[in-house]
Amino acid sequence: MRIMLQMKEAKAGRTTPEMEYVAKKEQVSVDIIRKGIANGRIVIFKSTTSNANPLGIGEGLSVKINSNIGASQKVYDIQQEIKKAEISVQYGADTVMDLTSGPTEQGIRDVRKAVLGHIEVPLGTVPMYQIALRSIEKSGGIINMTEDDMFSVVEEQAKEGVDFFTIHAGVTKNLAEYIKKNPRYMGIVSRGGTITAVWTLENDQENPFYANYDYLLEMAQNYDFSLSLGDGFRPGCIFDSTDYPQVQELLTLSRLVKRAQEKNIQVICEGPGHVPAHQIAENMRLQKSLTNGAPFYVLGPLVTDIAPGYDHIVGAIGGVIAGMNGVDYLCYVTPSEHLGLPNLDEVKEGVIAFKIAAHAIDLTRNWEVASQWDRKMDRARKDLDWNEQIKIAIDPEKARRIRERDGPIERNEPCTMCGSLCAIKILEDSIKKDDEKELSE
């Protein structure tokens, strides 16, 4: 297998087929893509072992969304997870992350392999879950996991074709100690972050992904997988937002971004989390400034904590505000966030809410290209062409269900909302009458 590092090629001024592919898809010149990769502001997700279509993320490109799928210790059904991955892609997910966290190490492998065989978008994982399960099975507890477990799980997954990894390399022992001594409102809510923090504290050792980051970068060079630097200390509630541990970790991540780029490893940064709306802009700008514009990937953000059951809406709101301040990539949140593992319907709802958010952001950045979708819808609306409206809608099935609920669709007839008081119809009829009057005169 020929290893070709996109970033190395870009820095050397060479164009790869992956750059060509992304340029065409994004409707921008390949120069923009190549320069963006060279200076770290664009990444292409596509490891050398992957069968996915290359995906560009970053400055000047359309906003991307990720769907998290994966079974858990308590709910495990491989077929269901494959369906979640498929429905995610159907409704617009640009990437899928398999976050399966149990019930066994083999169970985690099995879902990943099944999902890899069913989607053509890049796949990401959080290797720490498999590492944790291996450690529990081998030695009875998470705190016994070894450095060798950590790196060998990453390599195992890289070989299989995973395109990007969330690595909590910014979870340092120092900062874990700080949080222990200075409790936050919600502590640590990132699973990978907590596992790592507790491991460093109980073993009195530095986080191997931080201490031996260069080894991780070497491994990345062998597969050209991308790094998504996880924010292990992201705020878990709006009261912890933009606090010391969050910003201190971001500072650490910014150094790790630079080190990755120096080794030609493509890297993105993960961000919060729970952030009230008025703090989103500063968070986005701070990250962009510290990382010299590296692609930024946020979870939501969630602008309030009061709405379990509706966190897809809460997150889509935060996502658009983040996007208006530079974010490149949104991780979806489903209605079941904070309550349980999402089912198929909730995965679909999460993807659609975030696809709406991403599209709303694209309209603010690249009006001519992005608004083509809206233009088609508006033409069909003006024509009262219901079948066309439904066809174009983000969720044709739901649009049809609502539209047909109170009777069959008739073209050029108003819906049940307005009837004969339909504004479009009244104006249209008045203009038509006028035209006829003029013709007969």
Added chain:
Amino acid sequence: MRIMLQMKEAKAGRTTPEMEYVAKKEQVSVDIIRKGIANGRIVIFKSTTSNANPLGIGEGLSVKINSNIGASQKVYDIQQEIKKAEISVQYGADTVMDLTSGPTEQGIRDVRKAVLGHIEVPLGTVPMYQIALRSIEKSGGIINMTEDDMFSVVEEQAKEGVDFFTIHAGVTKNLAEYIKKNPRYMGIVSRGGTITAVWTLENDQENPFYANYDYLLEMAQNYDFSLSLGDGFRPGCIFDSTDYPQVQELLTLSRLVKRAQEKNIQVICEGPGHVPAHQIAENMRLQKSLTNGAPFYVLGPLVTDIAPGYDHIVGAIGGVIAGMNGVDYLCYVTPSEHLGLPNLDEVKEGVIAFKIAAHAIDLTRNWEVASQWDRKMDRARKDLDWNEQIKIAIDPEKARRIRERDGPIERNEPCTMCGSLCAIKILEDSIKKDDEKELSE
């Protein structure tokens, strides 16, 4: 009946029981309320005939949301509309507008009377629907409606206890002619706006609500109802946003706001509509500047046109961005917008999406007061106290349904998402173990 104009009292420096009530509810001093009313930046919805609890809207107060209910020509069921009003209030609607538009004038009256008897929040209407139905029944067409019909319907409704009226007084004949000659992408989408515009064109007469605006103000003085100046030419798609007719109408409305305030009539301004995210700030600031800070009431705004079935999400996104730029009052949008009359579930979904939006805005403005709700939730989350989380949630029923889907709730046990990898649990157990170690040493 003693007529007391809130604005007249406020200008004279006198405090009314309604001001006291609002001040207490908003946790602000009554001085703030009185001064806000005196300078037109706050209104209290509460006509002299109304049984509603007074409601303050405007600068320095919490953001309010409105739920539109009402039967249509095609779907008419009074009991259903009462239920929609009740469920709206249950989930946080601060006002209800009854937009019943048929099937007969009497049908419109019947819903209004039924709803008035079932809610304690202020009720608003768009009198033009009843006016149009009366005209159709009396003389076979909307264009035959008379000036007398218009004002007498407003008075009839004012007598019954309606608190505020959407009046499309800014729909001038000039501007209607302009739109006819210079077609917009989506024409006119406000029903009241289209009816009025077509009437002015076909009758070659000025809009009576504009021409005889002083008469409307006199009537308002008799009941102290509030005016909500409708934006008849609001953009009906993102391509018409912030265009000539929209801004020209806003200029007209700003003059009408001033004239109302001079006569001690409390007045708010209605705003768009379909507005891409990057145009929301300028729209909000323009309105506030032109009207000297009069309360602003927006419909959404909707930041994209691609998502029929999900316009509650699209509108909640726009609503928060509008709120971050000064909006005071959000009119909800339901999932069935652009497709049909909403059913009960969709009304509930719309109210919740906009309650989330309003709360997210309140957090940006009045952190100490607004965040108390989030604080309770976060405490329960940290404690893994599921029953408390569900109780506090914006929709306890939905939160419980998701949480209990895969098994019964056990206090202090992780949910099906994370199982033993629960971040909160891992950190808590680690700290507990440490504490025990310290105790035993």
